[in-house]
Amino acid sequence: MDPKLIETVVACVVKGLGYKLPVAERNGIPVGISNRHIHLSLKDAAVLFGDGYNLTKVRDLSQIGEYAAAEMVTLVGPKGVIPGVRILGPFRNHSQVEISRTDGFMLGIRPPIRDSGKITGSAGLTLVGPVGALTLKEGVITAARHIHMSDIEASVFNLKDGDFLTVETAGLRASCLKNVLVRVGPNFRLELHIDTDEANATGLNNGDLVSVVPG
């Protein structure tokens, strides 16, 4: 069957079943601002916090299964130090540090702009925890902006995982942000993820709504 037809049928059925699009069709896509944070591997967590250490969940994040942990470490770069950087759980296969370009200047490193998980050849950095210090050879990135959405939301938007789109913001610092990666997954909830530089440059706050530029 024609995939386009399948998509159309799914979108119609979804709408017919009364599925309530979060805010998408009505107003726009909600913004979630990512402050600097760290995803740790079990092995690296052992170095920073001790063998067999388990993270302490303090708050669920908007994406299902992800949480903010109580644990924090200090980032130490060649030019500066940033204390109190939060660990997000659960553990991942590879440690990944996500910082803004502003943070990079403070630390004296230039992480590349990358999609989460694509850390080969990215920047290195030293992390200092209560039990030990760890120098990552790579794993430090500035996260590329992206929109999470569920399969159903993707159907309704007529988008698929890996698509790119442009979003538009309003206000004194009204901007359009191009090259926004669409990430579709069953556990994803509709949200545009930008970093603190992008939020501050556009004047956006958590929960603000942006619109998709047609075309």
Added chain:
Amino acid sequence: MDPKLIETVVACVVKGLGYKLPVAERNGIPVGISNRHIHLSLKDAAVLFGDGYNLTKVRDLSQIGEYAAAEMVTLVGPKGVIPGVRILGPFRNHSQVEISRTDGFMLGIRPPIRDSGKITGSAGLTLVGPVGALTLKEGVITAARHIHMSDIEASVFNLKDGDFLTVETAGLRASCLKNVLVRVGPNFRLELHIDTDEANATGLNNGDLVSVVPG
């Protein structure tokens, strides 16, 4: 005479005389990134650096007559401190502190986005110099993005002081920035001024070129 005709004639004459547009017509408008900085009144400089103190020029800035001074002070807000913030000369009638929204979060203040000189009702802050400390009741802003250009450049672009336009950037973080104020003056040189948040959100560096979005 029709003002539009005058502009057209001036632009033709200017071009006929072989006036060399910096880079504008050829490639775009060069970017100048403003880091946090301070313009001081003579009176406020006396409090921070001592009576009759003169600023020490270390470097001319791109706009004619403006310079970076050797002098620096510490900004002290309710939530944080930023040391080593540079004074720009010459003295002005009113002191003005220009910081990014990121800086505002670090200090614990929320300066409004304003055009330079429009400080009524803006944020306050304490400045600490080698001789004394000074608490400004207002004068702290996040500078609204703007383009400086000479009268001749404005003629060629067919723009006038106070106009607004949209500029476009390229690269991984390609964006368009709306509401860019055009500032025309005989001592101005063609340059888009953005702050560090805007530079980091778009991946722009000093001297990069942006294009004007037609329309």
